[in-house]
Amino acid sequence: MPEPRSPMASFAESVMNVIDGPITWFRESIVEPNQQKQNWYHQRFRRVPTIDQCYTDDAVCRFEADQQFRRDRMVDNEIVNILRQRFEDCTLYEAPDHMVKCKPLLEQYEKATENWFIKYGDLGGYANAKTAYMKQKHRLIWERRHGPVGSGMNQEAAH
Incomplete structure (x- = not known):
């Protein structure tokens, strides 16, 4: 990631990291490893009673x-x-x-x-x-x- 060009850009990036950091960590370390990897067009839905x-x-x-x-x-x-x-x-x-x-x-x-x-x-x-x-x-x-x-x-x- 490039260096911020100004103190305001540096402040905005640090605020974004404080807000987005936990969300990104949660998604990358908990959600994505527990997902089943499949293409959307191969998704199988459960059958309902006939x-x-x-x-x-x-x-x-x-x-x-x-x-x-x-x-x-x-x-x-x-x-x-x-x-x-x-x-x-x-x-x-x-x-x-x-x-x-x-x-x-x-x-x-x-x-x-x-x-x-x-x-x-x-x-x-x-x-x-x-x-x-x-x-x-x-x-x-x-x-x-x-x-x-x-x-x-x-x-x-x-x-």
Whole structure:
């Protein structure tokens, strides 16, 4: 640190050291050594209870489940968007052999899109955790009675 240019600057620096010194010491010797070093984009938040773990009259739990559902949907949307962008970039870069070289990316994107539609498709923009849970429940009941969705109905169930 350079020498102060005047007695006033020297006085101001000494006052700052008296005020800032203990704060800086506390941060450098107590706070920073006890922090977990991680990048902000790798931070993991705790999961809240899902809608099936909430009581019917617990409005706070249902609100938290809805917020968790919205966060999960945003993350899944971004995953599908990133996979689509990777496939499009590969197609542009590898043309005219893109159907051979980009096939693994296409398969990964199609599988992610299928999984996204299984979970969020046909719910609309105002869906919440309860509607998604009901969709999952109805799909499981359908599969128990008729087999996997898209495979046609079982013959004994059709009669």
